[in-house]
Structure formats: C-alpha cells, structure tokens
Amino acid sequence: MREFKILAVVVFFTLVVYIGVEPFAHSQMHAHVEGHDFVYDGTADIEEANTRVENTKEALKKAQDELAKIQGIDDAPQEDIVKAQEAIKKQEGALVKAEETVKRKSLFWNNVASIAQLDANVSNGEASFGTCMACHNGAGINMGGVIPPSLDHVGSLYDRNYLIALLKDPAMASNVDHKYANTMMHPMGSVMAMVTSDQQIADIVEYMMQNKVGELEPKAAFEEACVRCHAVRYAKITQLGDTPEFKEEKDALAYKIKVLDEQALVKAYMGKLPPDLSMMIRARSPHYMETFVENPQTQLPGTSMPRVGLTKENYEKVKTYLEEVGDPSKPAREAIGPWVILFFVVFAVLAYLWKKSQWKDLH
Amino acid sequence: MSSRRDFMGMALGGFSALGGLAALYAMKRSWDPLPSVKAVGFTTVDLSGAQENVLSVEKWRGKPIFILKKSADMPSDDRDVIVGQDRYLVAIGLCTHLGCIPAYLPNDKIFHCACHGGEFDASGREIFGPPPSPLVIPPFKIDGTQLVLGEEGPEYIKMKEAGVTA
C-alpha cells in the first residue's frame, strides 16, 4: 500500500511538471487561432479587421487617459502634453484607417458572394480564360516575383469562392492587401484590368470548375500549390520544380545558378526567401500548419505569405506530401510502437512474477 | 531454490533475449547501405556516340567500367553485348589477378595490366600472364541505345546462365 502511495506522489508531481512546461506553457506562448475549415467567405478577414479596430480603440483610450493624467498634474511640462496629444492623434488616424479596412473588406466579400450567385456561361468563360494563358503559359518565366502557376487543375485544387475573389482583387483574396498599400503592385494585379465585369469572373471561374479539374497525387498538388515560392531540398525540389539529374558538373552548376536567379526574384518580391519546407511538418504543430495555410496572417501577422485558397481535401494532400518528405518514419513508428510496448508489458509481468518468487520467503 | 523460482528467472531471461534479437535486427538494418547509396548503384550509359576501337571508361559503384565498340576485324565472342547492329565489350575494368586497372593498347587491340603483365583480348578474355579468368561483365540492361549498369536485363541473364560473365 505504501508503495502505491509513494507512486501516486511521484506521478502527481511529474504530471504537474509535465502539464506546466508543455501544454500550459505552450498555451501561454502562442495565442489560440481558430480555424475556419477552409471556407473562404471573408469571415476571418473581417473578424481580423474588427479586432484591429478594437485594439486601436483601446490604444486610443489609453492615450486619452494618459493625457488626462498629465493634465491633472498642476505644473505638467508643456512638451509632455503635446506628446500625449500627438499620441492621441496618431491613434485616431489609425482608427479611421482600421474602420475603413473593415468597410472595404465587408464590401469586397459581399461582392464576392454576389458573384457566386450569378448564372455563369461556360463558353463565355472559356473565351475569357484565354487572357489568363498570356501569363499562366507554363513557360516557367518569372513574372513580377513568381513563376505563374499552372492552371491545369485550378478547378479542383482551389476553393471556388477563393478563385472568384482572386480574380476580383488578388491582394484582397490572399489577405495581403497591406503589402500593396503603397506603390508595389500584386504580380497578378493586371487581372483587374483584364477581367472587369462580375459576370466575366463568374464565367471564367465556372469554366475552370468544370474543365480545369483532375485528381492530383499529393506531390503534384504540393508542387502546383507551393513550389513557386518554397523549395524542398530533401526531395530535390526548388522554385523551378524537380531538379533534373546532370552528368556533368558544369551543367549542374549552370542549373544551380538558374535556381539562384529565380530565388533572388522570389526574395525581392517576398522580402525574404520563403523557407525550405523539408522539415516543416515536424517544425510546426498540425493545428498551426492548418490555420497558417488557410490564412497566414492569423499565425504570423504581417507576413508576406499569401493565402493560397486550397480546399480542405487538397490541404490534406499537401500535408501528406510534407509528411512523406519530412516525417517518412511515421508509418514505421506507428507500426512498431504497439509491439514494443506490448513487449515491455509482458516483460514487466514476467519480472513481477520473478520478483514475487524471489521475495516469497522474505516476509 | 525452488524450481518455480528458477523457471520464472529463465522465462524472463528468455523473453528478454527475444527483445535483444529484435534490437540486433534493428542494429543490422542500421548498417545496411543507405537508399541514396543504392540509388546511385545504377548508371546509364549512352552508346550512340561510341567509336570503334576507342575505349571509354565509365564509373559504376566506384569501379571503372570498360566499354569498347568492336571493329569488324575483332572476332565475335559469346561475351559480346549486342546493341542494334554493333558489338561491344562491356566489362569491369579490374584485372582478375589482383585488381589493377589494365590499359588498352588500340594498336595491338589488347588490354595490358601494368602490375603483373597480365593481358586480355578485345573480348576481355585472358591471353597472357597471371589473370585466372576473363574480365567480369557487370549486370546490365539494354534500353534502346542506352545501357543501364546495375540492372539485370534478359541479355545479361542469358550470359550469366551460360557462365560467360566472369
């Protein structure tokens, strides 16, 4: 009995330590991010903008309190008062901007919702789709920062609502509009001049949903969705796709220079070279990965990574591929684990019987 | 000591030994050549540019491979690798005596080993000196005008069954 009491004490303190340094500490380090189940209707973006309004209001209130406090002091220096007033002005400006953003985002996503309701004409869509091919031509040439991705399976890879939004305003759809507030233009920004009517958008998207479809293997889904920015060196994938085999070192080096040139362009566009994804599946938790891919801003506010608009099914494929590359031992681990544990359960039982027989005559 | 006591100790020991065996298997697997090593165990050689009586040397699994396109005056041999209309000698370029790399003498159309003077003809058969057997033919597969070294194609299997690969 005494042994069980001691064991209970040991287990209790061990669990307190474990819960304290693992689940609890991590819950304190990372804010919880709610997923939206890969539905792209703008709810998340508007929520995000509203939060910013709330935060700015709070900051404004703080600045106002600060001013009141300073004014409460009899001989407060004039410069402190001016400083406090400036801080208020700054927050007021930010508030106006934040409120505008909410309005803009709501308007945009309402518009997307109404386009989704339009009756689409597929053959008109096919005709308009030709304009897309000017850039998405498979030539592998960088345009404004990235190589335009293949559209061969665009209808199955991406969410319909997202595609509508993307044709309407690529920066807003990808939730990276903050990046293009000044002079920079989204690499796909020209679409806004080429596809101008809502009907046209509905037609093109309908055409893509019906004709640009196909079942993709995890690797293919990953390459179409991610590889224009991210390399995977453990799978010999670069921003140019699969690395061919070269017999001559000279050719291999020439190819490497092509890769470096492409990476330089991606880097110039994104601000930094997007990370290699070889080990990403183990470097981030499943929840982080899912919410990040769905809406990068939620996990890394201000990041230049755009929302890609993958459907849930295709996100699973991307995840499967990253697991194949970054955690290939998972199947073996899961297959062997139960046997090893069973072995030690039997071992412990046998050892207990042995111990009992050894200690039989002692008490 | 009662027998039951011994029995439990033995049972535990025996069961632990089982676990030990499993661990030994895992350790053995950890010493196996890596997949990346095995993957480069296949070398593809393009024969379309080969010239008669000019020896080309390829590297396969760290060893030199002799590839010699035979000219018409060289006698044919059941060791010849026939690709299209042409006959080739394909052999591991290591003397069967002690493993030096013989040099090809295109005028005499023989291989001469500098270490102990062993000689082989253009079919890779030993003709002089200490070598006990012909140059070894590596596993190969013919794929159009290409040769995949390391893979056993039907032509190689036939040669192996005829006992002429070594």
Add this chain to the structure above:
Amino acid sequence: MAHFDENAKPFSNQWLNDRLAIDTVKRVLSTEYWIPKNINFLWAMGMILAATFGLLVVSGIFLLMYYKPDVNLAFDSVNHTIMSEVGFGWLWRHIHGVAASVVFLIIYIHMLTGIYYSSYKRGRELIWISGMLLFVTFSAEAFSGYMLPWGQMSYWAGMVITNLFEGGSLHLTGLVEWIRGDYVPGDAYLTRFFMLHVFLLPLIIIGLIVFHFASLRLPHVNNQEGEEIDFEEAAKLYKEGKKKESKVIPFSPVFLSKDIFVMGVYFILFFFLVFYNFDFAMDPVNFDPADGLQTPPHIYPEWYFLWSYEILRPFPKNPGLIAFLIAQVIFFLLPFIDRSPNVAPAHKRGLFVIWFWVLVVDMIALTILGKLPPEGVFNTLGTVAAVIFLLMWPILFIITKLEKKL
C-alpha cells in the same frame, strides 16, 4: 605468486578463480552485497538510471555513425540521413532524445529520494557528492548534445549559455570567444562540443558511475526508516536460512529482481514516449535549421534546466548570475548544511519535512515559470520563487541545528 592449481582445466571455475578470483568478486559485488529489505521502489532508480544511460550509449553509437559535425551538414545529416535514410535511424534518434530528457526526471527523483530519507550524511557524504558530480556532468552532456542537430534551438541555446561565461560586468568577452573558438557559435564550436559529447564527457561519466558505486559499498544503501543495521549480523541470519528474521537481502538475485520489475514498468512509459509523445523531448522549433540572423519568438532551455534558469532570470544581470551560480553548487553542500544528527525519513524529522516539500514545490514552480514568458504575474511569481529557493539554505541550517536527536 600465489598458489594456483596446476591441474585446473583452462577456463574452468578453479582456473579462473586462481587468476581473477571470480567467486570473490561475485560474492563481494552481488551475492553477498547486502541490501536492506525495508525499501520501496524508489530504491530502483539507480538501476533505472544505469539502464537509461546504457540506452543512451547504444543509440548514440548508431547516431554517431551517420552524424556529421559540420555546420553545413549537421542539420541534414540528422534530419535527412538519420531520420529518413538509415534503417531504424529514427528509432535511435527518438530513443536518444527521449532518454536524454527522461534521464533527468529519474535523476531528480533519485536526488529527492536521497534528500527525503537523509541518505547523504553520516558516512554517505561521498555518495551524495559523486552523485552531484554525475548530475553536473550529465547536464554538460545534455547541453553539448543539444547543440549537435544544429537547429534554431541548438544555435540560440548555445549562444545564450556561452554568453553566461561573460560573467556579467566582468565582460569576459575573450573567454566567451575562446569557448566558442569564434565570435558566434560556428564550425569550431560545433566540432568541439561534438568531441565533448561523444568522448570526453561520456568517459568522465563512466568514471564517475564507477566511483558512485564504489562510494556506496562500505556505507551500504540506506533504508526506509533510516535504521542503522548491523550488516554482518543480518547477513549471518540470512545465510543460516532465517530469511524472515534477517533485515537484509543479497543484491543478486533478490534485490535485482525487484529492480528489474520496476525497470519493466518504466520501459513501458519510456517507449510510449518514444513512439507517441516525443515533442516534449525533441522541440519542434529545433526542426528549423540554425539561423544566426533570426531568433525564434520564444527560447527556453530544456525542462530540466528551467529551475536554475528561472533563478537567473528575475534578477538584474550581476545578482542574477551570482544567484545562478549558487543554485549550481548549493546542492553539493547539502551534507554539510544539514547539521542534524538524524538519519531518518523526513516525516520523522519535524520541521525538515516541511522544508522538503517546500523545496519540491518551489523547484517545480521555478521549472514551470522558467518556461512561461516573463511577463506580468509570472514575473512576480518567478522572483518570489527564486528568493524562496535562496532562503531555503540558511533556513535548513537553522532548523537542522535545532533538530533533536531521535
């Protein structure tokens, strides 16, 4: 030359006895190495530590064969070659990583057991001191091993810990650069810590383990009641067959059989962690390659260093370093700070039992607070816990001085 039997068959028992005295060795080290009968499963922690160290050595050997101590190759040799190419390479790495973490849990249980049952004094001081030396060497071993995968946590832990050697206001920048062999942790640094991890420190650990065992042989293992046993008398009873009356059991096979059972239970938990819950021991952040231009948003040591890290953190730089240094060495002095004449379990030692549980709770609080972001209430709590830890030692001196002989 001693007498020896000319006619003994080579490698027969007699032949070996004449040369190696194997029967005597066996008797002294196992069959007549007497252990008190009145013990509980906490007495098995030593063997569990030995077994875990064995697992670390074996798994380490297989990692060593494919690991490359080079800043350009280290990360990929671990995460690609070992984790996905080498047959069962992932298993060795998971065993190694989890064992490196769990071994500290067992060390702490082992230490606290020693404190609870007063097993560090009155003849057992050297057991305690050699054990503390093992703790310090294990800490160095764990730290140097943590550098090797050369991920973000490796790099930044290396940066922060080596910076401690700057000595606060002493500004020993030269010393820090000497330790690193570079201005920042780089190639020379990685290679020398690799050497420490796979050669010098394991060598020292093995030597210390032998010393730890040796220091245990004469004073014998303590028991649950702190009772002073006449081992010769008790052994005589046992050998006469009066096992019920005797207070002792032989190390082998009787004590060992219990150890092995406890070990079996421990291995169930251990391998559960290896296969299903390894993130606590293999921080996901360390799967990002080292980047000297970007610090991860949260850096923290492994859990077993957190309590002493938290003693460093709440204070200003210089006092913090001094507090940290005290935390590192104070446990060495335990046998000399404790002035009480009693060897008894804490619950029989009056105020000492309160002291013990306050220590446990305080160290756990420090551990948890050490990982939490140092903000707001956590900061205050951390400071309180650190101050309590430092006050614990003069208090121990006073309460044990007042303790009456039992």
